[in-house]
Amino acid sequence: MKIILFLILSFPLWAVGQELPLRFDEDVSLKTRMQLSFVFQDVARILPLSFIKALPAIKIKIERLSDTDSIPADICDGGSFIYGSYGPVLKTLTLHSALVNELAKGKENMLSIKCQHKNLYDQSISTIIHELAHAYDLENGKPSEEPDYFLKAGFKRGLVFIKNKNVSASRTPDPYEKKNVFESFAVNFEYFMMDDEFACRRPSLFNYFKQKMGLDPFPQRSCVKGQKVLVTSETGNNSYEIDFSRVYRVDYLLAGAGSALESGFGHSMFRIVMCAPEHKDILSNKTIPATPYGPECLKDRSFHLVVSYRANINEATLNYIKGIFGGYPSILYLLPLADVLDQYNHKELRDIEAYPLRFTEAEKKIFIEKVIEEHWNYRGSYKFITNNCATESLDLIKNILKRPGVAELGAFTPKGIVKDLNRLDLIERESKEVEVYVAKTENLIEAYLYAYGKKINKNDIINFINKSSSIDRFKKYETFKSLKAHSLKDLRIKVSAAASFAVLEQQIFEAKQHEMMKKISEKVSETDELKKISKDLINEMDIDEGLSNTTSYGIPLEAEMIRSDEEAVQELMSHSLLEIRHILTSYFPQETEVMEAISKRIDDMRSYTLSIRKEFKEALLDFTRLEMQKLKTTEAGRSLLLRVQEKDKKALAELRHLLGEELMNTQGISDNKMIQLYQSL
Amino acid sequence: MAFTSTTFDFINVSSHTTFSPTASTLRHKEAAQVVMDVQEFMATGTLSIELEKKINDQLSLNESLSEEEALELLLSEAEMILSQVSK
Numbered sequence: 001m002k003i004i005l006f007l008i009l010s011f012p013l014w015a016v017g018q019e020l021p022l023r024f025d026e027d028v029s030l031k032t033r034m035q036l037s038f039v040f041q042d043v044a045r046i047l048p049l050s051f052i053k054a055l056p057a058i059k060i061k062i063e064r065l066s067d068t069d070s071i072p073a074d075i076c077d078g079g080s081f082i083y084g085s086y087g088p089v090l091k092t093l094t095l096h097s098a099l100v101n102e103l104a105k106g107k108e109n110m111l112s113i114k115c116q117h118k119n120l121y122d123q124s125i126s127t128i129i130h131e132l133a134h135a136y137d138l139e140n141g142k143p144s145e146e147p148d149y150f151l152k153a154g155f156k157r158g159l160v161f162i163k164n165k166n167v168s169a170s171r172t173p174d175p176y177e178k179k180n181v182f183e184s185f186a187v188n189f190e191y192f193m194m195d196d197e198f199a200c201r202r203p204s205l206f207n208y209f210k211q212k213m214g215l216d217p218f219p220q221r222s223c224v225k226g227q228k229v230l231v232t233s234e235t236g237n238n239s240y241e242i243d244f245s246r247v248y249r250v251d252y253l254l255a256g257a258g259s260a261l262e263s264g265f266g267h268s269m270f271r272i273v274m275c276a277p278e279h280k281d282i283l284s285n286k287t288i289p290a291t292p293y294g295p296e297c298l299k300d301r302s303f304h305l306v307v308s309y310r311a312n313i314n315e316a317t318l319n320y321i322k323g324i325f326g327g328y329p330s331i332l333y334l335l336p337l338a339d340v341l342d343q344y345n346h347k348e349l350r351d352i353e354a355y356p357l358r359f360t361e362a363e364k365k366i367f368i369e370k371v372i373e374e375h376w377n378y379r380g381s382y383k384f385i386t387n388n389c390a391t392e393s394l395d396l397i398k399n400i401l402k403r404p405g406v407a408e409l410g411a412f413t414p415k416g417i418v419k420d421l422n423r424l425d426l427i428e429r430e431s432k433e434v435e436v437y438v439a440k441t442e443n444l445i446e447a448y449l450y451a452y453g454k455k456i457n458k459n460d461i462i463n464f465i466n467k468s469s470s471i472d473r474f475k476k477y478e479t480f481k482s483l484k485a486h487s488l489k490d491l492r493i494k495v496s497a498a499a500s501f502a503v504l505e506q507q508i509f510e511a512k513q514h515e516m517m518k519k520i521s522e523k524v525s526e527t528d529e530l531k532k533i534s535k536d537l538i539n540e541m542d543i544d545e546g547l548s549n550t551t552s553y554g555i556p557l558e559a560e561m562i563r564s565d566e567e568a569v570q571e572l573m574s575h576s577l578l579e580i581r582h583i584l585t586s587y588f589p590q591e592t593e594v595m596e597a598i599s600k601r602i603d604d605m606r607s608y609t610l611s612i613r614k615e616f617k618e619a620l621l622d623f624t625r626l627e628m629q630k631l632k633t634t635e636a637g638r639s640l641l642l643r644v645q646e647k648d649k650k651a652l653a654e655l656r657h658l659l660g661e662e663l664m665n666t667q668g669i670s671d672n673k674m675i676q677l678y679q680s681l
Numbered sequence: 682m683a684f685t686s687t688t689f690d691f692i693n694v695s696s697h698t699t700f701s702p703t704a705s706t707l708r709h710k711e712a713a714q715v716v717m718d719v720q721e722f723m724a725t726g727t728l729s730i731e732l733e734k735k736i737n738d739q740l741s742l743n744e745s746l747s748e749e750e751a752l753e754l755l756l757s758e759a760e761m762i763l764s765q766v767s768k
Contacts, residue, residue: 281735281738282708282711283708283711283712283715283735283755283758283759283762284739284758286742288738288741288742289741299733299734299737300734301730301733301734302730302731302734337730338730338731341730440727442725443721443724443725443727446724446725447724447725450724495723496723496724499720499721499723499724500724500725502717502720502724503720503721503724503725506717506720606716606717606720609720609723610716610756610760613723666747666748666749667749670747670749670750670753671747672745672747672750673750
């Protein structure tokens with residue numbers, strides 16, 4: 001007995017094959033030491049040897065660390081309790097006496113909890129690992145303060161301190177990780193060692209610790225890394241799986257400067273060039289085959305995704321819900337490219353440049369993984385200068401690339417990033433591969449020319465869109481409609497003009513809609529009734545909404561991504577939107593009336609355009625038939641028509657030329673139609 | 682109730698079916714978008730991304746079609762959908 005007592009009092013805490021450099025403080029009773037020795041054995045069994053060897057000699061104390069003798073019942077519902085602490089000066093690990101009391105009940109009798117490590121025994125183990133992680137960090141050159149760690153953990157080097165950017169993170173295993181980079185290191189190490197799902201939920205931090213510690217604590221894990229994200233479009237958030245094998249390329253996107261203050265520097269984004277998978281066409285319900293992996297995927301633009309840290313309505317808004325949200329935190333959104341182009345090129349009349357990034361296959365894969373991780377984990381705070389779309393985008397690049405010079409990049413404007421990336425040869429500014437998606441301004445100028453018969457400049461067209469009178473436009477349109485087309489050529493011009501009126505009116509509608517969104521945003525903040533509904537909407541639009549397990553952290557696992565109530569969420573949203581519309585009609589009666597009138601007029605313009613287009617097509621067929629009959633009467637004409645019948649391209653072109661190219665272009669009548677027509681004669 | 686137009690909803694109607702879950706309601710929006718895009722093409726000669734993709738899809742299903750014919754096909758499908766809704 002004396003020998004056993006001597007061993008317990010004098011020797012370090014051990015486990016099979018590994019030894020923790022810990023000693024109990026002399027005040028700790030023998031009974032407590034014996035109770036805790038099993039816990040420390042478990043800790044020693046879990047921890048990697050390289051970690052244990054790097055620890056200093058540590059003394060263990062038991063104290064009442066917070067103002068309570070027991071672990072509070074509401075510990076998972078905001079209750080406060082300090083499980084343990086580490087004192088770096090005296091190298092002391094202190095455990096809360098209440099936790100030790102719980103441990104005295106034995107492993108089998110420990111309480112379950114709904115948060116963190118799910119039961120108090122594992123919570124005790126994790127507390128010790130957490131505090132030892134502090135000792136490891138402080139004694140080994142503070143790896144937590146190295147960019148390799150803190151960038152992955154969502155921190156950023158400030159002028160003096162390393163600051164947490166992920167201030168509003170909700171999918172966190174333990175909110176304490178947000179306190180500072182040391183706590184972040186300890187919390188994440190604790191989960192790396194104890195949670196077999198950590199690799200799937202926080203892959204980049206898992207890889208960091210795996211490399212650092214030289215081991216994977218759970219090589220037999222069963223979880224599968226999720227590839228799903230929520231793509232935000234006007235219908236809400238829709239789950240979408242990013243299949244890495246279908247990612248052809250990643251581009252840096254630069255949206256040109258807008259006129260508003262917050263868009264004056266442009267906007268930074270990325271494009272993920274996805275190859276279209278096999279899919280159904282909604283209109284025809286036919287199955288369209290997948291695009292083979294390769295440059296052809298660049299044409300699948302309706303499948304491309306945009307990665308954007310977007311803060312509020314003034315940056316590439318896709319729907320007015322965002323306007324109601326107001327100061328939404330900086331989140332990594334995934335958006336359909338078509339939406340983004342529609343917003344910038346069409347609504348805001350801003351160009352977008354796409355610079356292909358020269359990523360290796362491995363870098364591309366890390367980029368996608370990091371995007372998925374940030375999408376679920378990151379909830380920052382958008383600040384115009386220090387934390388904007390450009391700095392966020394640059395941090396993402398810094399986070400994934402290990403190339404020389406990347407860590408030193410310091411641009412804080414979207415254009416600055418282009419320069420930085422060009423300097424590091426990550427993009428080539430003058431490359432032919434750079435695509436520019438041009439603002440629709442020129443199209444509108446052309447439409448104006450067709451509709452009003454006058455060439456105007458960029459400023460004039462913007463003025464027209466924003467300031468022209470609805471009554472004047474209506475009068476002009478009615479006059480136009482009443483004009484008689486005296487020839488086929490007149491009719492063709494009339495078709496283009498009718499379409500042009502519709503295009504201009506649509507642009508005006510969208511400009512008015514944008515204006516109204518702004519007014520709505522202002523109104524929300526001062527109207528209780530709207531505030532309440534917008535709050536509901538925020539909840540309904542929440543990226544976590546509908547996940548089957550909202551208490552989990554990081555990337556949701558496959559099973560948690562089952563948004564079984566997706567339709568219910570959509571329904572709720574529709575209901576809230578209807579409510580808002582209803583209220584708005586009472587707040588903005590005049591605007592509502594104008595919008596409704598424009599909307600009806602656009603419908604009318606659409607019908608009219610389609611009807612005269614049909615008229616033109618029929619008239620063109622009659623004309624062609626007649627001309628062909630005339631041609632048949634001559635030898636040369638017959639010979640030409642015979643060649644046409646044989647689908648001779650030259651003959652078809654010759655026939656078009658003969659009948660008048662202006663009318664007989666392929667848009668008016670196709671080659672096949674001409675052949676059919678001849679055959680019917 | 683305001684904004685009952687079949688084509689132009691108060692919320693932006695541009696349809697992006699690739700990422701949208703409920704195809705039934707979007708079919709109508711999709712059709713409206715095709716008409717809008719065709720109108721823009723008629724006015725300016727510029728094809729939108731969506732329309733270009735749809736034309737390519739049609740061509741991949743039927744190689745004998747010309748681009749113009751694919752566009753005609755799309756437009757007539759869209760018109761049919763819109764006329765069904767308005768009935």
